[in-house]
Amino acid sequence: MSEENDNIEEIQTLPLDAWHRRKGARMVPFAGYEMPIQYEGIVVEHNWTREQAGLFDVSHMGQLMVTGDKAAEELEKLLPGAIASLKPGRTRYSLLMAEDGGILDDLMVTNATPWIEGDEEEGTESHWGDPAYYLVVNGAMKWDDIAHLREHLDDDVTLTHMDDHALVALQGPNAATALNRVMRNVIDDMVFMDSVLHDFGEWPLRITRSGYTGEDGFEISIPAEHAESLCNRLCAEIEVRPIGLGARDSLRLEAGLPLYGHDITEETDPVSADLLFALTKKRREQGGWMGHEAVAKVLADGPAQKRVGLDIEGRLPAREGALVYSGDKQVGRVTSGGFSPTLQRPIAMAYIDTALASEGTELEVEVRNKRLSAKVATMPFVPNRYYRGK
Amino acid sequence: MARYFTDEHEWIDLEGDTATVGITDFAQGQLGDIVFVELPDVGTMVEKGKDAAVVESVKAASDVYAPLSGEVVEVNDSLEDDPALVNSSPEEDGWFFKMTVSDKSELEGLMDDKAYKSFCDGL
Numbered sequence: 205m206s207e208e209n210d211n212i213e214e215i216q217t218l219p220l221d222a223w224h225r226r227k228g229a230r231m232v233p234f235a236g237y238e239m240p241i242q243y244e245g246i247v248v249e250h251n252w253t254r255e256q257a258g259l260f261d262v263s264h265m266g267q268l269m270v271t272g273d274k275a276a277e278e279l280e281k282l283l284p285g286a287i288a289s290l291k292p293g294r295t296r297y298s299l300l301m302a303e304d305g306g307i308l309d310d311l312m313v314t315n316a317t318p319w320i321e322g323d324e325e326e327g328t329e330s331h332w333g334d335p336a337y338y339l340v341v342n343g344a345m346k347w348d349d350i351a352h353l354r355e356h357l358d359d360d361v362t363l364t365h366m367d368d369h370a371l372v373a374l375q376g377p378n379a380a381t382a383l384n385r386v387m388r389n390v391i392d393d394m395v396f397m398d399s400v401l402h403d404f405g406e407w408p409l410r411i412t413r414s415g416y417t418g419e420d421g422f423e424i425s426i427p428a429e430h431a432e433s434l435c436n437r438l439c440a441e442i443e444v445r446p447i448g449l450g451a452r453d454s455l456r457l458e459a460g461l462p463l464y465g466h467d468i469t470e471e472t473d474p475v476s477a478d479l480l481f482a483l484t485k486k487r488r489e490q491g492g493w494m495g496h497e498a499v500a501k502v503l504a505d506g507p508a509q510k511r512v513g514l515d516i517e518g519r520l521p522a523r524e525g526a527l528v529y530s531g532d533k534q535v536g537r538v539t540s541g542g543f544s545p546t547l548q549r550p551i552a553m554a555y556i557d558t559a560l561a562s563e564g565t566e567l568e569v570e571v572r573n574k575r576l577s578a579k580v581a582t583m584p585f586v587p588n589r590y591y592r593g594k
Numbered sequence: 595m596a597r598y599f600t601d602e603h604e605w606i607d608l609e610g611d612t613a614t615v616g617i618t619d620f621a622q623g624q625l626g627d628i629v630f631v632e633l634p635d636v637g638t639m640v641e642k643g644k645d646a647a648v649v650e651s652v653k654a655a656s657d658v659y660a661p662l663s664g665e666v667v668e669v670n671d672s673l674e675d676d677p678a679l680v681n682s683s684p685e686e687d688g689w690f691f692k693m694t695v696s697d698k699s700e701l702e703g704l705m706d707d708k709a710y711k712s713f714c715d716g717l
Contacts, residue, residue, distance in 0.1 A: 246652045247627040450626070450653050519630045519677070521650055543629040543652050550629075572632070572648065 235343035258447030266346025305498025375421030418459025460583025
């Protein structure tokens, strides 16, 4: 969910830097950090994740904890989703909104309120601890997000940047099998978007059944000093191999998941971006969150353009920035695109004039003065396989 | 037959006045999985250092520059159906195009096998 950093700031290293290099990764600067773009090759890694289980280092992402009695109501002022009704141990996709209806970032919010066991000797009963919300935000946006949250959250609410934690994602149809072998009876009862705390030996883990590939999988937050050991444990399983950022991008594109900075930006609103599911119906109507007025207007008037998928004929990929035409008229622009290793053909996401954004509409994309036939497609391009229970 | 290399990671096989051009094994390794190769039309006049072809990998599009000036006389049609030939056989079956060499002095400054190898080692 993040993008390259154009700043000439010093490129930093992440906790798993040496581990990646030992695994033969090619490292590139990304979101201000040295990150593994690939180990064996993007297509091999992509296919491995679709068939087995891939381990991704996403420690560049910002892990934040918002705590305090008013945490939920304060977050609801900045996010358009229902946070107060989010149950402990549940996760939801949401957006950090600008006043003008633009998207400052997309993120995951987990109700991380702890369950505190009672103590008979002390005569205390089991109870919920202080309300706590765990946020995972884009690496390239985290400093802006932190500043935004600090500015707008009430002083009674505490914001902690968990920069002493690494974050890894285990993704693929065999992710659960592999993780079950490493730690038993931890994930059995978890479904998509469930999140638990688990002490694995001495390592306190937060395990969330979510990801960015369209596959079943888990995101595991761990104190940085134990990250290497955890990755070694996971990669000792026959199903698990490390996967780089290159395959992460092609997997998320196939899954129809937007990439911040490309498919969604400060210039795009959630209606045009086709992310209405992130706006809880009640809150969509009632408002009370930053940007509501502007978004309500787009909802009432209808968006000028919509984010859609494009199936492109032939083998030549249309990349970000390629213009989309209907006859002589420019009707849209590609925001991300590439060659789909799973489908063996080019796919793209684009913003298209609403009148031409319905599935099956025939359009053309211009790539180096050539017109390629394209058809509006529903996303995901490759069906997702989230685990929602038996 | 003499083989030359450029610092843009192209190889050139010179046979008489005709040069066969491709990208090196090092280059294909850097580009990764190649999914499309856009070749110039036969008859195109290319100029040394200017765009001649485009290689699309899963990740990105990369320009391939003409290593010499001349006219394109033949292109490798098999790359259309099997662009991955550039990955599997970059310096033989995965050649890009053949061209006339209009100015042999342009060969000066190109590297031989040994010089190119140490050039890559230094990267």
